[in-house]
Amino acid sequence: QSALTQPASVSGSPGQSIAISCTGTSSDVGGYNYVSWYQQHPGKAPQLIIYEVSNRPSGVSSRFSGSKSGNTASLTISGLQTEDEADYYCNSYTNKNTRVFGGGTKLTVL
Amino acid sequence: EVQLVESGGGLVQPGKSLRLSCAVSGLTFKDSAMHWVRQAPGKGLEWVSSINLNNVAVDYADFVRGRFTISRDNAKSSLYLQMNSLRPEDTALYYCTKDDGHFAIDIWGQGTMVTVSS
Numbered sequence: 001q002s003a004l005t006q007p008a009s010v011s012g013s014p015g016q017s018i019a020i021s022c023t024g025t026s027s028d029v030g031g032y033n034y035v036s037w038y039q040q041h042p043g044k045a046p047q048l049i050i051y052e053v054s055n056r057p058s059g060v061s062s063r064f065s066g067s068k069s070g071n072t073a074s075l076t077i078s079g080l081q082t083e084d085e086a087d088y089y090c091n092s093y094t095n096k097n098t099r100v101f102g103g104g105t106k107l108t109v110l
Numbered sequence: 111e112v113q114l115v116e117s118g119g120g121l122v123q124p125g126k127s128l129r130l131s132c133a134v135s136g137l138t139f140k141d142s143a144m145h146w147v148r149q150a151p152g153k154g155l156e157w158v159s160s161i162n163l164n165n166v167a168v169d170y171a172d173f174v175r176g177r178f179t180i181s182r183d184n185a186k187s188s189l190y191l192q193m194n195s196l197r198p199e200d201t202a203l204y205y206c207t208k209d210d211g212h213f214a215i216d217i218w219g220q221g222t223m224v225t226v227s228s
Contacts, residue, residue, distance in 0.1 A: 001172060034212075034214075036213070036214035038155070045218035045219065045221065046155065046205075046215075047218075051212045051213070051214035057216065091214070093213045098157065098160075098171060099213075100157060101155045101157055
């Protein structure tokens with residue numbers, strides 16, 4: 001199972017919006033609405049921010065949103081804040097009943 | 111407060127074995143599917159293995175299948191990962207995690223470090 005493809009890095013200024021893509025195949029991202037996204041600050045455990053493509057857990061800011069088109073899922077962060085600077089990972093269920101993560105994207109808030 | 115506390119990591123030689131444990135508290139353990147996820151130093155997250163509520167359904171990433179075994183003891187609210195034939199590329203922080211019932215992971219432990227080196 002190959003890792004999902006994410007850009008290595010993205011950047012934006014405070015107040016702007018950015019999007020992070022996550023590309024897989026019809027065997028994972030494209031085949032199921034079971035894409036989740038995680039935020040990880042340095043030295044910390046990851047935190048769930050989106051599940052089932054576009055749902056936010058309780059307590060997660062509405063500035064975070066998710067979507068999917070075909071084999072590509074996307075995480076959008078609007079109104080960027082300095083505390084959003086972190087690594088972001090997508091994850092998908094697969095047709096082998098396994099899970100697969102993306103390679104991760106480092107977000108820099110300039 | 112929900113807590114997932116991993117233990118059992120350490121330095122081990124290639125080819126040797128190690129058993130990780132995860133003590134779970136603050137939730138009804140028997141009602142939760144669980145996963146192990148790892149992260150090599152400076153690298154990304156890798157899903158390792160999952161187990162359903164009653165030990166019936168287990169799954170593994172290709173890179174550990176046949177070497178690692180996941181199990182759980184619902185009476186002890188504990189999750190385990192038996193790791194055999196360890197390789198240097200298995201060096202990573204191993205996280206014990208809980209499935210949220212929506213094919214996502216909503217709770218993470220702090221991890222236990224495994225270093226495979228001679």
